[in-house]
Every structure is written in structure tokens, then in C-alpha cells.
Amino acid sequence: MDDRVTGRSEGACAGDQRGPQEPQGGSVVTRREALQVLGMAAAAGCAFPHRLHAGSTDGDALDAALRRLQKQEPESRHGLSTHEPMAAEALCALGYSGRVAQWVDGYRGPALRLPPPSAPIDRRTWRAALGPDRAAASWEEANPRWADWNEFFTAELDGNAWQEVLDRWAGRLAPGMSGAATHGVIRTAHAARSLGRRDTPERRGELARGLAYWASSYEELPAGPVRRARYDRFADALAEVPLYWEAFGRKPEGRNIVEALRGVHTLERFDEVRDLMAEPADLSGAISALTATFTRVYLRHGTERDTIAFIHAVTGPASLRRMAPYLKAGTARAALPYAWQTAAAVFSAYARTHDLRRSEESRLTPGELAARAADNGDEHAIKFTEVMLAEHKVNPDPVYLAAAEDVVKRL
Numbered sequence: 470m471d472d473r474v475t476g477r478s479e480g481a482c483a484g485d486q487r488g489p490q491e492p493q494g495g496s497v498v499t500r501r502e503a504l505q506v507l508g509m510a511a512a513a514g515c516a517f518p519h520r521l522h523a524g525s526t527d528g529d530a531l532d533a534a535l536r537r538l539q540k541q542e543p544e545s546r547h548g549l550s551t552h553e554p555m556a557a558e559a560l561c562a563l564g565y566s567g568r569v570a571q572w573v574d575g576y577r578g579p580a581l582r583l584p585p586p587s588a589p590i591d592r593r594t595w596r597a598a599l600g601p602d603r604a605a606a607s608w609e610e611a612n613p614r615w616a617d618w619n620e621f622f623t624a625e626l627d628g629n630a631w632q633e634v635l636d637r638w639a640g641r642l643a644p645g646m647s648g649a650a651t652h653g654v655i656r657t658a659h660a661a662r663s664l665g666r667r668d669t670p671e672r673r674g675e676l677a678r679g680l681a682y683w684a685s686s687y688e689e690l691p692a693g694p695v696r697r698a699r700y701d702r703f704a705d706a707l708a709e710v711p712l713y714w715e716a717f718g719r720k721p722e723g724r725n726i727v728e729a730l731r732g733v734h735t736l737e738r739f740d741e742v743r744d745l746m747a748e749p750a751d752l753s754g755a756i757s758a759l760t761a762t763f764t765r766v767y768l769r770h771g772t773e774r775d776t777i778a779f780i781h782a783v784t785g786p787a788s789l790r791r792m793a794p795y796l797k798a799g800t801a802r803a804a805l806p807y808a809w810q811t812a813a814a815v816f817s818a819y820a821r822t823h824d825l826r827r828s829e830e831s832r833l834t835p836g837e838l839a840a841r842a843a844d845n846g847d848e849h850a851i852k853f854t855e856v857m858l859a860e861h862k863v864n865p866d867p868v869y870l871a872a873a874e875d876v877v878k879r880l
Contacts, residue, residue: 527561530569531663535671537573541580543616548581548609549682550652552848554675558659559855563839572846584613584685590621599645599687603731611686612649618681626673631664632795638680639796643804645687647811650726650778651785653683655852658788661795690733690814693740699747703762703809706745710813711736714821721818726778729818739817743810752802756790757864759805763812764857764872768827770820776879780853782815783872787856790863831870835861838873847880 534557538545545551553576557569590598598614605611625634639657646654657679664672700706713721713732721732733739749755763782771779786808793801831838835858842854854873861869 527558527566527569527663527666530566531557531561532667532669532671534569534573535675539671539674543583543585544580545583546576546580547578548583548607549612549615549649550608551578552576552852554678555656555659556848556851558663559852560843562662562855562859563843563851565839565843568843575846576848581607581609584609584615586616586620587613588617590614590617595621599684601648601686601688612682613685615681615685618684619677622677622680622684623674626677631661631668631673631676635661635676635680635792636796636800638684639792639804640800642680642683642687643800643807644689645683646785646804646807647690647730647814648688648727649682649686650730651781651788651811653679653686654788655784657683658791662791665795686727688727688731690730690743690810691740692743692810697741697745700745701747701749703746703758706742706809707762707766707813707816709738709745710742710817711738712816712820712822713818720775726781726815726818729778730814733814733817736817739814742813742817743806746806746809748802749805752793752798752805753790753863755805756787756793756808757860757866759809759812760787760790760856760860761864761866761868763816764860764866764868765829766812766816766820767872768829768868768875769824770816771825771879773879775819776876777849778815778819780849780876782812784852784856786812787860790859827871827875829868829871831867831874833870833874835870838870838877841877842873845877845880850876850880 535554538551538553546553553573556576557573560566560569560572598617601611602613603611605613609615622634622638625638635657642654657676660672660676660679664676697709700709711733713719713736716736721729723729723732760783763779763786767776767779767783789801789804789808796804833841838854839858842850845851853876857869857873857876860866
């Protein structure tokens with residue numbers, strides 16, 4: 470039985486609660502949707518359409534890095550919060566696969582023990598294994614079922630088409646996209662894109678780990694019956710998102726972005742946010758509009774202290790772009806409201822009414838921006854720049870280049 474989340478089907482009540490549920494129909498793909506998928510495949514980096522260095526591919530560099538990282542388990546630098554596999558894949562996408570080994574060598578952080586297996590995931594009761602232990606003291610303890618999910622997805626991917634596994638579980642997990650401050654969906658998306666270039670055991674292993682992180686950290690944001698008009702523009706819908714700063718004069722309490730996002734549950738009207746946007750005719754265009762909107766949010770609201778949070782408001786939802794070529798059209802379309810809701814939650818938790826008015830123009834070329842990010846070496850600078858350049862490839866809005874230039878300065 471398939472429990473994929475579905476989109477707004479005809480005849481469905483606009484106020485229906487969405488969550489992991491049964492599909493409403495088949496997966497017939499229209500010509501328009503097929504063209505959209507082809508466009509998103511180019512944007513996702515298949516065959517490196519935005520490669521910036523002629524002749525550059527990831528070759529064996531990514532597999533070697535993943536093999537090395539997987540051998541370190543059950544320990545990992547920075548534990549479940551590690552950025553090593555994601556940054557390595559992003560460097561390859563930027564055309565710098567030759568620097569992957571050196572970057573992994575230089576990645577610093579404590580070696581943390583990953584959660585050990587505790588009990589197999591039951592296919593009939595898998596929902597019970599979703600989500601973190603909010604009372605735990607450390608992030609590894611907060612995701613106690615990660616290893617169980619890793620074993621589950623490893624078995625799922627053994628002998629099955631990885632695209633089918635990704636589609637099934639991206640649909641099921643989409644409502645929990647905000648979990649782990651979007652690290653789970655981001656890691657999954659990097660793995661999916663790498664598999665789109667080359668199917669190897671190491672890349673399947675990374676997909677299993679990404680999905681396991683997404684499932685073990687699964688958290689839904691509040692959503693209720695629609696009580697407001699829907700909008701066609703994200704910028705218009707954003708004006709309706711309640712701000713924590715306005716309600717309480719501060720950002721939510723907590724040690725990290727994960728805990729800050731839980732603060733939006735206390736805000737009146739946040740449960741309306743998911744359904745503020747009308748269903749778009751063009752999914753790829755909607756993803757472009759979403760990432761451009763929150764790239765501007767990053768430039769206008771991201772203080773030095775909150776830079777990473779606003780980066781995740783873009784890179785988390787942009788994961789849908791990377792995964793979409795390997796998802797059924799209905800699965801990708803149904804995930805869009807959760808991508809918007811997740812980005813809006815970061816805005817709600819961290820944004821103030823001020824406008825920092827950073828420049829939305831850059832004189833640097835994409836190649837120069839990629840080089841700066843690679844030279845900078847910060848994992849968020851690399852990942853964010855790669856997203857900015859990939860999105861700019863699809864939608865040549867100068868704001869993406871401006872943000873790529875800005876992030877290297879900040880980090």
C-alpha cells in the first residue's frame with residue numbers, strides 16, 4: 470500500500486488536512502508536466518548543464534569521498550549534522566571535483582557516535598518510528614531511530630529502482646520537510662542528484678542515509694483549514710505570514726534552528742500559511758519563484774547571527790528542484806506547499822520588519838562566484854552558492870548572483 474502525500478485533487482476540500490495519506494489517483498503525466506520535468510532535470514544538474522569548468526566531472530571523486538565517510542561509521546565528524554557528503558557533491562556540481570578529497574581532509578569537527586540500531590522498522594507501522602525525541606540532550610540522541618531507518622532504506626534500495634524508493638518516500642515524508650532544519654531533505658536531494666549522474670553502491674548508501682535522516686527527524690509544521698484567500702505570488706503570501714518578533718519582541722527560544730522553528734506553533738494564523746498559495750500551472754516556474762523570493766528574504770533580513778537560518782529557507786525548498794526529475798509529477802507537485810511552508814516558517818521565526826537593503830546585483834560571473842565559494846571552503850558557502858548558480862541557470866534573476874557574492878563575504 471502506498472501512503473504518498475498527494476496534491477489538491479479536484480473535488481477535494483480546500484481545508485482538508487494534508488499529511489501522509491493514500492494517493493487519490495494514477496500518475497498520468499501530461500505533456501506540460503513532462504516538459505517541466507525535463508527542464509528541472511537540467512536544473513538539477515544531470516550531466517552537469519551548469520558545469521563551470523570544461524571537461525570536469527565528478528569521476529570517482531565523489532564515490533571515493535562517500536566510501537571514506539561511510540567507513541568512518543558508526544562515527545562521523547559532527548555526527549548527524551555533518552555536511553561532508555553534501556558539500557562534496559556540491560563541489561562536484563560546481564566543477565571542482567578535484568578539490569573534494571582535500572576538502573574532506575580539511576573538514577574539522579568532533580567525531581560523534583551515530584545512533585546505533587535498536588529495532589527494525591515495521592513496514593506496517595512505520596509512522597510510529599518517525600520523528601525525533603525532543604527531550605534528548607544531544608542531536609544524535611534526539612534521532613534515535615536513524616540507524617534503524619538507515620537499515621530499512623538500505624534494504625529498500627537493494628535490488629529496487631532508487632527512483633521508485635525516492636518517489637514513494639519523498640511523498641510520505643514531504644509534510645515533515647522542516648525536520649532537522651531541512652538537513653534531511655537537503656542530504657536526500659544531493660544524493661538523488663548524484664545518482665542521476667551515476668548509480669553506484671556508495672551513492673545508494675548516501676541516499677539511504679539521507680532518507681533515514683529525513684525520517685528520523687520528521688516534524689510537521691502546523692496546518693489547518695484555509696480561512697484566507699490564496700495568492701499567485703509568494704511575495705504577496707509572505708505578507709500574511711505572522712512574525713514571531715512582532716508577537717513577542719524576540720526570536721523563539723532554543724539552541725538551534727530546529728528548536729526555533731518549533732516556536733511558530735505558538736503563533737496565531739501560522740496554521741493558515743501552507744495553503745495561502747494557489748496551485749501553480751508551472752511547477753518549475755513556481756520553484757523558481759519560491760527560491761527567488763526567499764533569496765531576497767536572505768538579503769533583506771539575514772543578520773550575521775541568523776545567516777544560516779535564512780540560507781536554509783532557500784536550500785531546503787530548493788531540494789525539491791533536485792529531486793523533481795526523479796519523482797512522479799504528482800509527488801513533486803504535492804510537495805510544493807510544504808517547501809513553501811518550510812521557508813515561511815524560517816521567515817516567521819527569524820525575520821524582523823527591517824530591510825537590510827543589500828544589493829540585488831553582482832558584477833561577478835557564475836564562474837567567478839563558483840571559484841570564490843570553492844576557495845572560501847565553508848560548507849554553507851559552497852552549498853548555497855551552488856544552489857544560487859543552479860537556480861540562476863533556470864531563471865536568470867540577478868538576485869541569485871548577488872546572494873552568491875554576499876554569502877562568501879559573510880561566511
